[in-house]
Amino acid sequence: MVPRAEFQSYYGKPVIKAPSWSARDIAGYFFLGGLAGAGSVLAAGAHATGRPVTARAMKLSSLGAVSLATAALINDLGRPSRFPHMLRVLKPTSPMSVGSWLLAAYGPAAGAAALCGATGRLPRTGAAATAAACALGPVVATYTAVLAADTAVPAWHGAHRELPYLFAASATAAASGMALAAGPVRENGPARYAAALAAAADLAAAKAAERRLGPVAETLRTGRAGGLLRTARALTLAGAAGAATLSGRSRAAAAASGVALLAGSACTRFGVFAAGIASAEDPAYTVGPQRERLRAEAGAGAGAGAGAEA
Numbered sequence: 001m002v003p004r005a006e007f008q009s010y011y012g013k014p015v016i017k018a019p020s021w022s023a024r025d026i027a028g029y030f031f032l033g034g035l036a037g038a039g040s041v042l043a044a045g046a047h048a049t050g051r052p053v054t055a056r057a058m059k060l061s062s063l064g065a066v067s068l069a070t071a072a073l074i075n076d077l078g079r080p081s082r083f084p085h086m087l088r089v090l091k092p093t094s095p096m097s098v099g100s101w102l103l104a105a106y107g108p109a110a111g112a113a114a115l116c117g118a119t120g121r122l123p124r125t126g127a128a129a130t131a132a133a134c135a136l137g138p139v140v141a142t143y144t145a146v147l148a149a150d151t152a153v154p155a156w157h158g159a160h161r162e163l164p165y166l167f168a169a170s171a172t173a174a175a176s177g178m179a180l181a182a183g184p185v186r187e188n189g190p191a192r193y194a195a196a197l198a199a200a201a202d203l204a205a206a207k208a209a210e211r212r213l214g215p216v217a218e219t220l221r222t223g224r225a226g227g228l229l230r231t232a233r234a235l236t237l238a239g240a241a242g243a244a245t246l247s248g249r250s251r252a253a254a255a256a257s258g259v260a261l262l263a264g265s266a267c268t269r270f271g272v273f274a275a276g277i278a279s280a281e282d283p284a285y286t287v288g289p290q291r292e293r294l295r296a297e298a299g300a301g302a303g304a305g306a307g308a309e310a
Contacts, residue, residue, distance in 0.1 A: 018277050018280035018281050019151065019153065019280065021076060022076050023270065023277075024072075025076035026076055026273065027269050027270040027273035027274075028068075028069075029076070029144070030144045030148075030272075030273065031174065031265060031266045031269040032066070033065070033066070033143075033144055033171075034141045034144070034170055034269070035061070035171065035175060035262075035265070036061075036062045036063075036066040036110065036137070036140060037062075037136070037138060037139070037140035037141030037142075037171060038137060038168075038171035038172050038174065039058045039061050039065065039137070039175040039178060039179075040062045040133035040134050040136070040137035040140075041134050041138065042054075042175045042191065043058035043059045043062060043117075043133070043134070044133070044134035046058060046179070046183075046190070047117075051183070051187040051190075053184050054179055054183035054184070054187045055117060055130075056117045057182035058178065058179055058183075059110070059118075059130065059133075060114050060117070060118060061178050061182065062110045063110045063113075063114035066106060066140070069103075070107065073103075083100065086100040087100055095143060095146045095147040098143065099143050099144070099147055102139055102140055103140070105136060106140050109129050109133040112125060113126055116129060138168070141168060141171035142167050145163040145166070145168075148273075149163050149164075153276045153277075154279040155213065155217075155219045155220065155272075155276045155278070155279035156276045156279075158212060159212055162205050163209065165201065165205040166209060166268070166272070169199075169201035169202035170198075170202055170268045170269065172194055172201070173198035173199060173202060173236055173240075174265035174266070175194070176191040176194040176243070176258075177259065177260070177262040178258060178262060179191035179258070180195065180254045180255065180257050180258030180261070181254070181255045181258030181262070183254075185247070185250070188247060191243070195239060195240045195257070198240070198261075199239070199240035203237075206229070206233075216279055219275040219276075219278045220271070220272075223274070223278055224278075225274035226271075227271075228268075228274060229271035229272075229275075232265070232266075232271055234264075235260045235261070235264030235267060236261060236264035240257075240261070242256060242257030243261070
């Protein structure tokens with residue numbers, strides 16, 4: 001007897017409040033955290049396989065990236081004292097709380113690994129720190145995807161299954177790009193293979209996210225986000241192609257491929273961030289999925305009723 005619910009916004013106003021995060025700080029934090037975490041994995045591989053120059057460069061880059069990422073996060077929080085306050089408790093159900101503790105554990109490990117690698121002292125301590133940073137690195141690189149997907153932002157929450165894979169692929173592309181740019185040609189074989197795999201995984205995860213998002217995927221193809229993501233795909237593919245064909249012979253080609261991969265990864269993070277903000281500010285992307293869900297539930301109920309009558 002009650003009329004069917006019809007979802008609509010109030011005078012075209014946004015249904016949800018868009019995050020107040022700064023694009024420079026938080027999208028930059030997403031990118032730098034991915035570079036640091038994946039870089040520690042490549043650093044451990046280079047350390048274990050006798051590629052000392054690449055290992056040292058990746059350890060230093062991971063330390064620099066996580067330091068800048070922490071600074072960006074603290075800057076977005078507004079007051080530096082807020083970051084240590086987040087460490088007073090550990091809430092496993094809160095991605096922000098878990099992420100704060102991850103940074104608190106990963107940062108010292110990355111710092112010790114970089115310091116020992118740069119000075120050549122305390123090799124056992126350096127090896128242990130390298131292993132610890134490698135263990136925490138994949139989580140540091142991808143937890144920001146969980147942090148974004150845990151919000152009500154349609155473009156992030158709707159792709160909660162694919163977003164961690166996209167961030168992992170993007171982080172691997174950035175780290176392999178850094179290894180190509182900073183390491184010698186004779187040591188860049190693993191980074192070249194990693195770049196190719198990262199580019200393929202990045203494209204696959206992005207396509208899967210678009211399919212799952214349905215109409216909301218329009219935010220990934222239009223506006224500022226669309227431009228950034230198209231640029232990201234072009235740079236990532238160009239970097240991976242250069243890494244596969246030229247980087248094994250030319251130092252300049254390796255550096256150019258590495259820079260392209262780094263820039264592509266940064267554009268991916270900033271593009272995903274921009275798509276999320278656009279989807280939160282446009283009520284069509286919040287109201288529309290609710291209508292589609294309601295129609296689907298109504299259709300399923302009608303089908304079940306017909307089956308019962310039969």
